[in-house]
Amino acid sequence: MTYLPELHRILVEGAARLEHAQLDVGAPSIERPFPSRERQSAFRRFSRRRLLAFVGVALLASGSAAAALVALKGLRSAPPNGPLSSQAGAGPNLQLVTGSYSARMTPDLLGGSVGWCVAEARESVVIPVGNVRALRRELLSRRAQIQARLSRANSSLMPGPRAALRQEVDVAIPRLLRSLAMPVGERDSPAFRNAYRSLYGVSGGGASECGVAAQRGGPIVADFSQADAGVGGTVTLISTTTLVLVTEPQVAAVRVSPTLTLLTRTDKQLPGGERVAIAVQQSLGKKTSLRPGWGEATAVALDRQGKPIATTARTARLDEKAVYWQSAGAGRAPTRSRVSNSPPPGACEIDTRGLAGAMPEYGIVVKHVHGFRRLVARAYLSCASTDFVYRGQAVVAAILLDAQRPGVLPELLPNARQVSQHPQAFSIPPPPAGGNLSITARRVGDAWLVIQTAAPLRERLALLGGLGACVRIKGRCT
Amino acid sequence: MSSSPRSDDAALLSGGPEEFGRFYLRHEAHVLRFFIRRVRGLDTAADLCAETFARALEHRRSFDPRRGEGRAWLFGIARHVLAESLAKGRVLDETRVRLEFEPLVIDDDSLERLSTLADDVAMQALRELPGEQREAVEARVLEDRAYGELAVTLECSESVVRQRVSRGLRSIRDRLDGGAP
Numbered sequence: 001m002t003y004l005p006e007l008h009r010i011l012v013e014g015a016a017r018l019e020h021a022q023l024d025v026g027a028p029s030i031e032r033p034f035p036s037r038e039r040q041s042a043f044r045r046f047s048r049r050r051l052l053a054f055v056g057v058a059l060l061a062s063g064s065a066a067a068a069l070v071a072l073k074g075l076r077s078a079p080p081n082g083p084l085s086s087q088a089g090a091g092p093n094l095q096l097v098t099g100s101y102s103a104r105m106t107p108d109l110l111g112g113s114v115g116w117c118v119a120e121a122r123e124s125v126v127i128p129v130g131n132v133r134a135l136r137r138e139l140l141s142r143r144a145q146i147q148a149r150l151s152r153a154n155s156s157l158m159p160g161p162r163a164a165l166r167q168e169v170d171v172a173i174p175r176l177l178r179s180l181a182m183p184v185g186e187r188d189s190p191a192f193r194n195a196y197r198s199l200y201g202v203s204g205g206g207a208s209e210c211g212v213a214a215q216r217g218g219p220i221v222a223d224f225s226q227a228d229a230g231v232g233g234t235v236t237l238i239s240t241t242t243l244v245l246v247t248e249p250q251v252a253a254v255r256v257s258p259t260l261t262l263l264t265r266t267d268k269q270l271p272g273g274e275r276v277a278i279a280v281q282q283s284l285g286k287k288t289s290l291r292p293g294w295g296e297a298t299a300v301a302l303d304r305q306g307k308p309i310a311t312t313a314r315t316a317r318l319d320e321k322a323v324y325w326q327s328a329g330a331g332r333a334p335t336r337s338r339v340s341n342s343p344p345p346g347a348c349e350i351d352t353r354g355l356a357g358a359m360p361e362y363g364i365v366v367k368h369v370h371g372f373r374r375l376v377a378r379a380y381l382s383c384a385s386t387d388f389v390y391r392g393q394a395v396v397a398a399i400l401l402d403a404q405r406p407g408v409l410p411e412l413l414p415n416a417r418q419v420s421q422h423p424q425a426f427s428i429p430p431p432p433a434g435g436n437l438s439i440t441a442r443r444v445g446d447a448w449l450v451i452q453t454a455a456p457l458r459e460r461l462a463l464l465g466g467l468g469a470c471v472r473i474k475g476r477c478t
Numbered sequence: 479m480s481s482s483p484r485s486d487d488a489a490l491l492s493g494g495p496e497e498f499g500r501f502y503l504r505h506e507a508h509v510l511r512f513f514i515r516r517v518r519g520l521d522t523a524a525d526l527c528a529e530t531f532a533r534a535l536e537h538r539r540s541f542d543p544r545r546g547e548g549r550a551w552l553f554g555i556a557r558h559v560l561a562e563s564l565a566k567g568r569v570l571d572e573t574r575v576r577l578e579f580e581p582l583v584i585d586d587d588s589l590e591r592l593s594t595l596a597d598d599v600a601m602q603a604l605r606e607l608p609g610e611q612r613e614a615v616e617a618r619v620l621e622d623r624a625y626g627e628l629a630v631t632l633e634c635s636e637s638v639v640r641q642r643v644s645r646g647l648r649s650i651r652d653r654l655d656g657g658a659p
Contacts (some may be wrong), residue, residue: 004528006581007528007582008503010579015535
């Protein structure tokens with residue numbers, strides 16, 4: 001058995017090359033084949049992607065100098081969703097920070113826009129894992145406080161909060177007390193984490209960028225970081241940094257900094273062939289950057305040979321000419337744009353009048369659809385969007401067309417699943433970490449009518465059913 | 479007549495590509511263990527291992543079996559690679575660049591295999607502890623049992639348990655950091 005078959009192959013091939021080099025020159029001793037300068041530099045670029053990248057030096061518990069060698073994780077792209085690796089801080093009350101992150105790609109709904117929104121979010125929870133006595137004391141104290149509160153305000157508490165407190169006293173705290181007998185490793189189980197959320201809370205953060213689509217000459221479609229979140233008590237601070245890049249299909253890797261090159265990967269959320277590179281880094285102490293010394297410099301796309309791919313596209317964003325409107329009572333700042341209680345006529349129209357009590361706020365309508373032929377991967381064009389409030393919930397509605405071939409039914413939204421018992425409706429669930437906005441869609445002619453809101457599925461289906469939509473690409477309204 | 483490892487290594491190092499491949503397979507696990515004990519990160523250990531074997535390939539003709547076994551010669555190279563990497567704060571790749579080696583891509587399967595090796599390293603160090611220390615470390619660190627409880631179970635004072643755990647952990651640490659390859 002070999003642990004690194006790849007290295008075995010490289011060595012055997014390397015030995016064969018050396019042997020040939022010797023035969024070629026007829027030299028009795030070893031001749032070192034000197035690669036061309038271009039090849040050397042290309043190799044160095046590529047080798048950095050996973051060999052080096054020492055971001056900071058951390059001593060192992062032993063404190064030995066040899067232990068100071070630390071490689072950055074995730075030089076191969078991290079998956080779009082995943083757990084944050086547990087990080088234990090030091091101190092008398094040992095804490096374990098754990099949680100999850102997610103990177104989600106969804107179509108851009110803003111009227112006139114083409115492409116995707118890329119959103120990154122993460123949440124962390126601090127779990128105390130050390131000092132069992134201190135934890136037990138804390139839990140017993142918390143239980144006593146809640147019991148005192150219940151006995152003091154039994155009659156004045158509403159049934160809901162009272163039931164929640166009883167649940168904590170009768171179920172959550174006993175479970176946590178029992179869990180203290182668990183080995184430390186098992187305390188990072190989902191059940192333990194969820195049980196502790198009620199007591200210790202969750203922190204999180206995120207970033208997003210919209211309006212991005214892969215077009216010829218624009219290898220980097222979206223590039224954003226960083227979203228640092230320091231998490232921890234008085235004992236330690238653990239920060240999480242994330243980086244998400246979306247690229248054209250031919251981009252094999254992205255050089256983010258002189259010491260960090262990320263390999264790209266495909267993702268089912270980007271079925272048009274775009275690729276994504278994600279890095280997640282957690283570190284103790286101060287915030288760290290995944291781009292040391294590079295500031296805001298742009299990432300460099302690399303092809304399979306490690307050669308840079310030039311950016312020739314003139315603009316990063318793609319938009320159709322569109323008209324902005326807002327309702328007279330929307331309470332927004334005065335604008336020169338059209339003020340109306342209903343959207344102006346255009347290539348696509350969204351009508352909220354079928355929803356009793358819906359309050360349109362503003363929207364964007366594309367007057368004439370032309371399409372974008374320079375796109376190299378599948379993308380959607382939002383032909384019209386309307387923001388409105390319905391039953392206290394903010395809702396965004398949009399009509400999505402195929403951006404390259406308007407008038408042809410675009411493919412189903414990536415990651416969308418048919419809603420059970422509603423064959424015409426499809427839904428994209430919210431990301432596992434952060435955010436609670438779901439997207440739900442139904443077909444309207446050769447387009448998709450889409451809504452995005454935090455409302456539950458039943459209300460989303462009612463919303464979709466009550467909205468009117470019209471697509472006028474081929475003249476008549478469909 | 480069976481040949482000694484020393485002459486075997488000499489034959490492999492003076493042979494062709496396939497022979498060098500066999501030399502690699504013979505010593506791969508030992509070199510990987512050497513680095514896993516000393517650096518954090520399996521990727522890093524694999525890269526250091528790659529640089530070590532690249533140097534071994536480059537200098538294979540300089541191996542002199544009269545001066546020691548192939549493994550000792552190889553670990554001499556490994557120590558140099560580690561020391562130079564630490565001094566420069568990065569994994570060396572100069573030899574691989576010079577020899578035009580393609581980058582080593584470590585897939586999930588390789589990582590899985592390396593992690594079994596890493597577990598093996600730590601557990602081996604634990605197994606090699608004297609009985610009382612091993613028992614105390616297992617109970618305290620792996621099972622997270624309280625010192626007071628352990629004192630009752632092991633029929634000794636709490637301070638004795640603490641001492642055994644402390645000594646056991648120190649022995650493991652010493653072994654992982656600077657022990658024999």
